Amino acid sequence: xxxxxxxxxxxxxxPLRTVFTTLSIALSIFLVCAVLxxxxxxxxxxxxxxxxxxxxxxxxxGLSYWLPYAYVHKLRSVPGVTAVNHYSWFxxxxxxxxxxxxxxxxxxxxxxxxxxxxxxxxxxxxxFRKIRNAALVGEQTMRKFHFRIGQxxxxxxSVYPVDLTFQIVGVIxxxxxxxxxxxxxxLEEAMERYGGMRMVGWVWLRVARPEDAERVMRTVVDLFRNxxxxxxxxxxxxxxxxxxxxxxxxxxxxxxxxxxxVGAVVLIAANTAAMGxxxxxxxxxxxxxxxxxxxxxxxxxxAESALVALLGGLLGAAAAYGILGALAAAGxxxxxxxxxxxxxxxxxxxxxxxxxxxxxxxxxxAGIVPAWNGARLNVVEALxxxx
Amino acid sequence: MPAVLxxxxxxxxxxxxxxxxxxxxxxxxxxxxxxxxxxxxxxxCGKSTLLNLLGGIDRxxxxxxxxxxxxxxxxxxxxLTRFRLYHLGFVxxxxxxxxxxxxxxxxxxxxxxxxxxxxxxxxxxxxLLSYVGLDGRHAHRPxxxxxxxxxxxxxxxxxxxxxxxLVADEPTGDLDARSAVEILTLLRELNRAFAKTVVMVTxxxxxxxxxxxxxxxxxxxxVNGTGGTP
Numbered sequence: 198x199x200x201x202x203x204x205x206x207x208x209x210x211x212p213l214r215t216v217f218t219t220l221s222i223a224l225s226i227f228l229v230c231a232v233l234x235x236x237x238x239x240x241x242x243x244x245x246x247x248x249x250x251x252x253x254x255x256x257x258x259g260l261s262y263w264l265p266y267a268y269v270h271k272l273r274s275v276p277g278v279t280a281v282n283h284y285s286w287f288x289x290x291x292x293x294x295x296x297x298x299x300x301x302x303x304x305x306x307x308x309x310x311x312x313x314x315x316x317x318x319x320x321x322x323x324x325f326r327k328i329r330n331a332a333l334v335g336e337q338t339m340r341k342f343h344f345r346i347g348q349x350x351x352x353x354x355s356v357y358p359v360d361l362t363f364q365i366v367g368v369i370x371x372x373x374x375x376x377x378x379x380x381x382x383x384l385e386e387a388m389e390r391y392g393g394m395r396m397v398g399w400v401w402l403r404v405a406r407p408e409d410a411e412r413v414m415r416t417v418v419d420l421f422r423n424x425x426x427x428x429x430x431x432x433x434x435x436x437x438x439x440x441x442x443x444x445x446x447x448x449x450x451x452x453x454x455x456x457x458x459v460g461a462v463v464l465i466a467a468n469t470a471a472m473g474x475x476x477x478x479x480x481x482x483x484x485x486x487x488x489x490x491x492x493x494x495x496x497x498x499x500a501e502s503a504l505v506a507l508l509g510g511l512l513g514a515a516a517a518y519g520i521l522g523a524l525a526a527a528g529x530x531x532x533x534x535x536x537x538x539x540x541x542x543x544x545x546x547x548x549x550x551x552x553x554x555x556x557x558x559x560x561x562x563a564g565i566v567p568a569w570n571g572a573r574l575n576v577v578e579a580l581x582x583x584x
Numbered sequence: 585m586p587a588v589l590x591x592x593x594x595x596x597x598x599x600x601x602x603x604x605x606x607x608x609x610x611x612x613x614x615x616x617x618x619x620x621x622x623x624x625x626x627x628x629c630g631k632s633t634l635l636n637l638l639g640g641i642d643r644x645x646x647x648x649x650x651x652x653x654x655x656x657x658x659x660x661x662x663x664l665t666r667f668r669l670y671h672l673g674f675v676x677x678x679x680x681x682x683x684x685x686x687x688x689x690x691x692x693x694x695x696x697x698x699x700x701x702x703x704x705x706x707x708x709x710x711x712l713l714s715y716v717g718l719d720g721r722h723a724h725r726p727x728x729x730x731x732x733x734x735x736x737x738x739x740x741x742x743x744x745x746x747x748x749x750l751v752a753d754e755p756t757g758d759l760d761a762r763s764a765v766e767i768l769t770l771l772r773e774l775n776r777a778f779a780k781t782v783v784m785v786t787x788x789x790x791x792x793x794x795x796x797x798x799x800x801x802x803x804x805x806x807v808n809g810t811g812g813t814p
Contacts, residue, residue, distance in 0.1 A: 202689075203684075203685070203696075206682075206689075207684050209684065210683065210684045480680065480682055480683075483680040484693075485641075486639070486641045487668065488665055488667075488668040488670070488672075488694060488697060488698075489665070489697050490666070490697070491665075576642075577642040580632075580636070580641070
């Protein structure tokens with residue numbers, strides 16, 4: 198008979214209670230791990246999809262304010278800029294209003310230069326340049342709507358009074374890209390009878406080296422200072438980072454809720470531990486009368502609570518690791534296109550370790566008071582209650 | 585025979601709500617090595633309180649308790665707990681075995697705290713269980729044993745560290761007549777064969793046939809005795 202065996206046997210006395218306590222801790226740690234993965238996942242999205250070689254130039258007042266199209270030409274002449282492209286939000290809907298994805302009118306001539314690292318299929322780029330209504334579509338959107346290359350797709354714009362039909366000529370080779378790009382000229386022609394199109398959403402600049410970016414951004418801002426539409430310029434990476442920073446509030450709420458769940462589980466686990474000690478007051482009293490010191494009693498009671506929590510933590514972290522990993526794998530293969538950004542959530546071993554540590558802390562915090570009370574139990578008082 | 589246990593002018597008072605209870609009043613008692621002593625008396629006369637004082641799980645309000653020349657009333661809590669482990673064995677009315685452990689593991693338990701090597705404690709626990717007539721019941725949990733068998737396990741657990749004094753609080757209180765006689769006989773055997781000193785609190789009138797001495801307690805005062813040295 199050893200103390201670890203005593204702890205184990207005591208845990209098995211009420212198997213159902215032990216299983217439910219373990220599972221409640223496992224579930225909360227699963228949630229905590231998923232929540233802790235969020236910030237890292239957003240960082241990973243930015244890291245994967247954004248570059249320091251691309252600069253976005255937009256209206257100083259925000260993305261909902263557009264820039265004069267003439268700015269595109271002026272920006273081509275800025276020293277250090279190797280290629281220029283632009284985005285104009287089309288707000289197109291496919292079939293039903295719920296079928297939305299980001300679609301932009303842009304310049305097909307410089308796609309290969311501005312997004313050089315994407316590794317576009319040269320044939321697709323060639324067709325994108327040559328066919329007036331050609332479209333390049335992100336892999337995620339291709340999967341989600343089961344689009345095929347060569348397919349005709351009609352989008353109904355929520356911004357312009359036109360419906361446009363496109364021919365998909367190739368993909369944007371990014372597994373989690375939802376984008377839909379088409380030739381701005383096609384939109385301009387459609388808009389001629391409505392008075393034409395003289396504005397642009399924002400402009401992309403490509404620089405040769407990351408260290409050029411700062412200087413180019415300064416030049417660009419200075420170029421349009423005191424103009425009708427002053428601009429702000431930032432690298433793609435910081436652009437996405439500030440875009441995601443608008444989600445920080447939500448993220449904070451999610452984190453708070455996650456930790457409140459942990460708090461609730463601490464209370465449940467503490468109650469279970471206290472109940473376990475209360476039930477065993479006679480045994481503890483007898484152990485003390487037999488000559489057991491406070492320390493082994495305290496440690497065995499704490500160990501019970503910690504072991505349940507640790508087991509729950511390991512289960513929860515393993516489940517989170519497995520499920521988020523499976524979702525990421527499914528996202529990659531396109532088996533579950535509805536997953537969206539969930540498919541980018543990859544849990545790091547660090548987050549798993551944090552989850553297990555939190556579980557262990559839950560066990561220790563929940564167990565300390567009942568165990569302390571048990572270890573300090575007055576034998577005579579306890580025996581008086583018994584006999 | 586020298587006294588294993590010596591109590592002098594023991595008093596124990598405690599508050600129960602606003603009322604001051606004088607559970608033990610001026611008890612003096614000597615128990616010689618190898619004695620088998622029964623303390624009898626009506627319910628609420630302070631028998632169990634006196635036994636708790638003699639067994640070192642309670643402290644007297646006044647007076648002294650000495651076992652093998654060591655003053656229990658002066659010891660620190662931790663020292664007293666350690667003293668109980670090596671020098672005292674307890675048997676309770678309701679057995680109080682660990683329900684999750686087998687009979688063998690229950691008997692081993694005090695030796696685990698006494699840091700006896702695993703193989704030695706297992707061997708000793710087996711020997712003792714055989715001695716108390718529980719061969720073949722080593723792997724049974726308390727719930728799978730009868731009351732008499734559970735009390736035998738409890739007795740084996742009480743003597744496993746070879747204590748100087750065995751303290752039994754109503755050991756037959758929860759048993760049928762036949763099991764009660766068996767337990768009284770077993771305690772007698774331990775007393776005779778191994779010279780174990782036994783102090784027992786009991787209501788059981790049959791106990792008088794098995795013990796060397798009987799002392800009577802009434803309202804916390806030792807009133808008379810047969811044999812022994814009250």
